[in-house]
Amino acid sequence: EIVLTQSPGTLSLSPGERATLSCRASQSISRTYLGWYQQKPGQAPRLLIYHTFNRATGIPDRFSGSGSGTDFTLTINRLEPEDFAVYYCQQYVFSPYSFGQGTKLEMK
Amino acid sequence: QVQLQESGPGLVKPSETLSLTCAVSDDSITTYYWNWVRQPPGKGLEWIGSIYYTGNTKYNPSLGSRVTMSIDTSRREFSLRLSSVTAADTAVYYCASSHYDSSFDYWGQGTLVTVSS
Numbered sequence: 245e246i247v248l249t250q251s252p253g254t255l256s257l258s259p260g261e262r263a264t265l266s267c268r269a270s271q272s273i274s275r276t277y278l279g280w281y282q283q284k285p286g287q288a289p290r291l292l293i294y295h296t297f298n299r300a301t302g303i304p305d306r307f308s309g310s311g312s313g314t315d316f317t318l319t320i321n322r323l324e325p326e327d328f329a330v331y332y333c334q335q336y337v338f339s340p341y342s343f344g345q346g347t348k349l350e351m352k
Numbered sequence: 353q354v355q356l357q358e359s360g361p362g363l364v365k366p367s368e369t370l371s372l373t374c375a376v377s378d379d380s381i382t383t384y385y386w387n388w389v390r391q392p393p394g395k396g397l398e399w400i401g402s403i404y405y406t407g408n409t410k411y412n413p414s415l416g417s418r419v420t421m422s423i424d425t426s427r428r429e430f431s432l433r434l435s436s437v438t439a440a441d442t443a444v445y446y447c448a449s450s451h452y453d454s455s456f457d458y459w460g461q462g463t464l465v466t467v468s469s
Contacts, residue, residue: 245413279455281397288446288462289389289397294455332397336453340412341387343397 246270246335250344256352263320265347267333272313277337280309280318283346284329292331293318325351354380356447356460364441364467370434374447374460378428381405384457385450386423386430390443391462398443402450403430437467 247270257263267278276296281289291300293309296316306321320327328351333344355377364370374386388400401411403421411419415434423430434441444464448456 275453277453281456288459289456290459291455291457294457300455300457334397334399334455336450336455339410340414341399341402343399345396 245340246273246338246342248333248335248342248344250331250333250347252347253345254348254350256350257323258352259323259325261323263318263323263327263349265318265320265331265349267311267316267318267344269314269316269335273316273335273337275337276312277335278309278311278316279334279336280307281332281334282327282329283332289332320349323349354378354384354449354458356449356458358445358447358460358463360445360463360465362464362466364437364465365469366438366467367436370432370437370441370445370465370467372432372445372447372463372465373429374431376428376430376449380449381423381425381428381430385452386421387448387450387456388421388432389446389448389456389459390441391446392440392443400432400434400445439467441465442467 280293283289357375360372382405387402418435420433444462446462448459
Protein backbone atom coordinates (compact mmCIF):
# COMPACT_ATOMS: atom_id res chain seq x y z
CA GLU A 245 0.00 0.00 0.00
CA ILE A 246 1.21 3.48 -0.87
CA VAL A 247 1.31 5.80 2.13
CA LEU A 248 0.92 9.50 1.42
CA THR A 249 2.37 11.94 3.94
CA GLN A 250 1.24 15.54 3.76
CA SER A 251 3.06 18.49 5.24
CA PRO A 252 2.66 20.69 7.05
CA GLY A 253 -0.21 19.47 9.18
CA THR A 254 -1.45 23.02 9.60
CA LEU A 255 -0.53 26.07 7.58
CA SER A 256 -1.40 29.56 8.88
CA LEU A 257 -1.44 32.26 6.24
CA SER A 258 -3.23 35.49 5.41
CA PRO A 259 -5.42 36.29 2.40
CA GLY A 260 -3.30 37.34 -0.54
CA GLU A 261 -0.37 35.11 0.41
CA ARG A 262 0.79 31.96 -1.37
CA ALA A 263 0.25 28.51 0.10
CA THR A 264 2.51 25.58 -0.70
CA LEU A 265 1.27 22.15 0.38
CA SER A 266 3.37 19.02 0.09
CA CYS A 267 2.45 15.38 -0.47
CA ARG A 268 5.13 12.69 -0.32
CA ALA A 269 4.49 9.11 -1.39
CA SER A 270 6.13 6.03 0.13
CA GLN A 271 6.92 4.78 -3.37
CA SER A 272 6.99 6.29 -6.82
CA ILE A 273 3.60 7.09 -8.33
CA SER A 274 3.92 6.39 -12.00
CA ARG A 275 1.96 8.18 -14.67
CA THR A 276 1.37 11.12 -12.27
CA TYR A 277 -1.82 9.56 -10.95
CA LEU A 278 -2.25 11.95 -8.07
CA GLY A 279 -5.08 14.29 -7.22
CA TRP A 280 -5.86 17.03 -4.74
CA TYR A 281 -9.13 17.72 -2.96
CA GLN A 282 -10.47 20.57 -0.88
CA GLN A 283 -12.85 19.92 1.99
CA LYS A 284 -14.72 22.51 3.99
CA PRO A 285 -16.50 21.72 7.29
CA GLY A 286 -19.68 19.76 6.80
CA GLN A 287 -19.09 19.34 3.07
CA ALA A 288 -17.92 16.55 0.81
CA PRO A 289 -14.44 16.79 -0.68
CA ARG A 290 -14.19 18.66 -3.96
CA LEU A 291 -11.76 17.69 -6.69
CA LEU A 292 -9.26 20.47 -7.43
CA ILE A 293 -6.42 18.84 -9.38
CA TYR A 294 -6.17 15.51 -11.21
CA HIS A 295 -3.20 13.76 -12.78
CA THR A 296 -0.85 16.02 -10.80
CA PHE A 297 -1.23 19.09 -12.98
CA ASN A 298 -4.75 19.40 -14.36
CA ARG A 299 -7.35 21.67 -12.80
CA ALA A 300 -10.82 20.21 -12.51
CA THR A 301 -13.75 21.97 -14.10
CA GLY A 302 -14.45 25.36 -12.54
CA ILE A 303 -11.31 25.49 -10.42
CA PRO A 304 -9.64 28.94 -10.48
CA ASP A 305 -6.18 29.22 -12.00
CA ARG A 306 -4.69 30.33 -8.69
CA PHE A 307 -4.65 26.59 -7.88
CA SER A 308 -1.81 24.65 -9.49
CA GLY A 309 -0.26 21.24 -9.04
CA SER A 310 3.21 19.94 -9.73
CA GLY A 311 5.54 17.08 -8.96
CA SER A 312 6.54 13.61 -10.01
CA GLY A 313 7.78 10.34 -8.58
CA THR A 314 7.29 10.63 -4.84
CA ASP A 315 7.03 14.39 -4.30
CA PHE A 316 4.01 16.45 -5.21
CA THR A 317 2.92 20.00 -4.47
CA LEU A 318 -0.29 21.98 -4.47
CA THR A 319 0.24 25.72 -4.77
CA ILE A 320 -2.45 28.27 -4.12
CA ASN A 321 -1.54 31.79 -5.22
CA ARG A 322 -3.18 34.93 -3.83
CA LEU A 323 -5.23 33.18 -1.14
CA GLU A 324 -8.89 34.10 -1.02
CA PRO A 325 -10.98 33.80 2.17
CA GLU A 326 -12.86 30.83 0.68
CA ASP A 327 -9.60 28.88 0.23
CA PHE A 328 -9.18 28.22 3.94
CA ALA A 329 -10.06 24.56 4.30
CA VAL A 330 -8.50 21.10 4.60
CA TYR A 331 -6.65 19.73 1.58
CA TYR A 332 -6.05 16.07 0.80
CA CYS A 333 -3.87 14.40 -1.79
CA GLN A 334 -4.82 11.00 -3.22
CA GLN A 335 -3.07 8.42 -5.35
CA TYR A 336 -5.16 6.27 -7.65
CA VAL A 337 -2.55 4.27 -9.50
CA PHE A 338 -2.31 1.41 -7.01
CA SER A 339 -5.12 -0.22 -5.11
CA PRO A 340 -5.90 0.44 -2.33
CA TYR A 341 -6.31 4.03 -3.43
CA SER A 342 -4.98 6.08 -0.55
CA PHE A 343 -5.34 9.59 0.76
CA GLY A 344 -2.91 11.72 2.70
CA GLN A 345 -3.85 12.69 6.22
CA GLY A 346 -4.65 16.24 5.16
CA THR A 347 -3.26 19.76 5.55
CA LYS A 348 -5.41 22.31 7.30
CA LEU A 349 -5.03 25.76 5.78
CA GLU A 350 -6.12 28.27 8.38
CA MET A 351 -6.37 32.02 8.34
CA LYS A 352 -3.73 33.83 10.34
CA GLN B 353 -22.94 16.79 -14.06
CA VAL B 354 -23.56 13.58 -12.17
CA GLN B 355 -25.44 13.90 -8.90
CA LEU B 356 -25.10 11.30 -6.18
CA GLN B 357 -27.24 10.72 -3.11
CA GLU B 358 -26.47 8.33 -0.28
CA SER B 359 -29.21 6.74 1.78
CA GLY B 360 -29.46 4.24 4.60
CA PRO B 361 -29.80 3.89 8.35
CA GLY B 362 -27.96 6.43 10.45
CA LEU B 363 -27.62 4.06 13.38
CA VAL B 364 -26.36 0.48 13.32
CA LYS B 365 -25.80 -1.82 16.28
CA PRO B 366 -22.40 -3.39 16.92
CA SER B 367 -21.85 -6.72 15.15
CA GLU B 368 -24.62 -5.98 12.66
CA THR B 369 -24.32 -5.06 8.98
CA LEU B 370 -24.18 -1.52 7.67
CA SER B 371 -26.06 -1.10 4.39
CA LEU B 372 -25.97 2.02 2.25
CA THR B 373 -27.18 2.86 -1.23
CA CYS B 374 -26.05 5.58 -3.60
CA ALA B 375 -28.48 6.82 -6.24
CA VAL B 376 -27.03 8.10 -9.51
CA SER B 377 -28.88 10.91 -11.26
CA ASP B 378 -28.52 9.75 -14.85
CA ASP B 379 -27.46 7.01 -17.24
CA SER B 380 -23.80 7.51 -16.39
CA ILE B 381 -24.16 4.44 -14.14
CA THR B 382 -22.54 2.51 -17.04
CA THR B 383 -19.82 5.13 -17.67
CA TYR B 384 -18.02 5.58 -14.41
CA TYR B 385 -16.48 3.54 -11.67
CA TRP B 386 -18.34 3.95 -8.41
CA ASN B 387 -16.59 4.35 -5.09
CA TRP B 388 -17.27 4.44 -1.39
CA VAL B 389 -15.11 6.61 0.88
CA ARG B 390 -15.53 7.11 4.60
CA GLN B 391 -14.40 9.69 7.09
CA PRO B 392 -14.52 9.11 10.86
CA PRO B 393 -15.48 12.22 12.81
CA GLY B 394 -12.58 14.67 12.85
CA LYS B 395 -10.33 12.39 10.82
CA GLY B 396 -9.18 11.85 7.25
CA LEU B 397 -10.53 10.02 4.24
CA GLU B 398 -10.40 6.27 3.68
CA TRP B 399 -11.23 4.57 0.39
CA ILE B 400 -13.45 1.55 0.96
CA GLY B 401 -13.82 0.13 -2.53
CA SER B 402 -15.05 0.58 -6.06
CA ILE B 403 -17.37 -1.16 -8.48
CA TYR B 404 -17.93 -0.99 -12.23
CA TYR B 405 -21.26 -1.60 -13.95
CA THR B 406 -19.99 -5.04 -15.01
CA GLY B 407 -19.83 -5.98 -11.35
CA ASN B 408 -16.04 -5.92 -11.12
CA THR B 409 -14.97 -4.77 -7.69
CA LYS B 410 -11.89 -3.64 -5.81
CA TYR B 411 -11.85 -3.46 -2.03
CA ASN B 412 -9.52 -2.01 0.53
CA PRO B 413 -7.75 -4.97 2.18
CA SER B 414 -7.84 -3.13 5.50
CA LEU B 415 -11.52 -4.01 5.72
CA GLY B 416 -10.90 -7.66 4.97
CA SER B 417 -13.88 -9.72 3.92
CA ARG B 418 -16.38 -7.46 5.67
CA VAL B 419 -17.05 -5.36 2.54
CA THR B 420 -19.39 -6.18 -0.29
CA MET B 421 -20.42 -3.80 -3.06
CA SER B 422 -23.14 -4.34 -5.63
CA ILE B 423 -24.68 -2.40 -8.47
CA ASP B 424 -28.12 -2.26 -10.08
CA THR B 425 -27.94 -0.43 -13.38
CA SER B 426 -31.69 -0.62 -13.97
CA ARG B 427 -32.29 1.29 -10.74
CA ARG B 428 -29.23 3.53 -11.27
CA GLU B 429 -27.85 2.72 -7.87
CA PHE B 430 -25.01 0.93 -6.19
CA SER B 431 -24.68 -0.32 -2.66
CA LEU B 432 -22.29 -0.98 0.17
CA ARG B 433 -22.56 -3.63 2.84
CA LEU B 434 -20.12 -3.70 5.74
CA SER B 435 -20.57 -6.57 8.15
CA SER B 436 -19.65 -7.08 11.80
CA VAL B 437 -19.43 -3.37 12.47
CA THR B 438 -17.84 -1.86 15.55
CA ALA B 439 -17.60 1.67 16.90
CA ALA B 440 -14.53 2.13 14.68
CA ASP B 441 -16.83 2.02 11.65
CA THR B 442 -18.64 5.17 12.79
CA ALA B 443 -18.05 7.67 10.01
CA VAL B 444 -19.52 9.82 7.29
CA TYR B 445 -19.83 7.59 4.24
CA TYR B 446 -19.52 9.16 0.81
CA CYS B 447 -20.15 7.74 -2.61
CA ALA B 448 -18.11 9.14 -5.48
CA SER B 449 -17.58 8.62 -9.19
CA SER B 450 -14.34 8.14 -11.08
CA HIS B 451 -13.11 7.10 -14.47
CA TYR B 452 -10.67 4.20 -14.77
CA ASP B 453 -7.42 5.04 -12.95
CA SER B 454 -8.59 8.54 -12.24
CA SER B 455 -9.58 10.94 -9.51
CA PHE B 456 -12.97 11.12 -7.86
CA ASP B 457 -14.89 13.73 -9.82
CA TYR B 458 -18.30 13.82 -8.21
CA TRP B 459 -19.27 13.14 -4.62
CA GLY B 460 -22.48 12.66 -2.74
CA GLN B 461 -23.15 14.87 0.26
CA GLY B 462 -22.28 12.05 2.64
CA THR B 463 -24.28 10.27 5.30
CA LEU B 464 -23.29 9.79 8.93
CA VAL B 465 -23.50 6.26 10.20
CA THR B 466 -23.09 5.74 13.92
CA VAL B 467 -22.40 2.30 15.37
CA SER B 468 -23.86 2.11 18.82
CA SER B 469 -26.13 -0.09 20.87
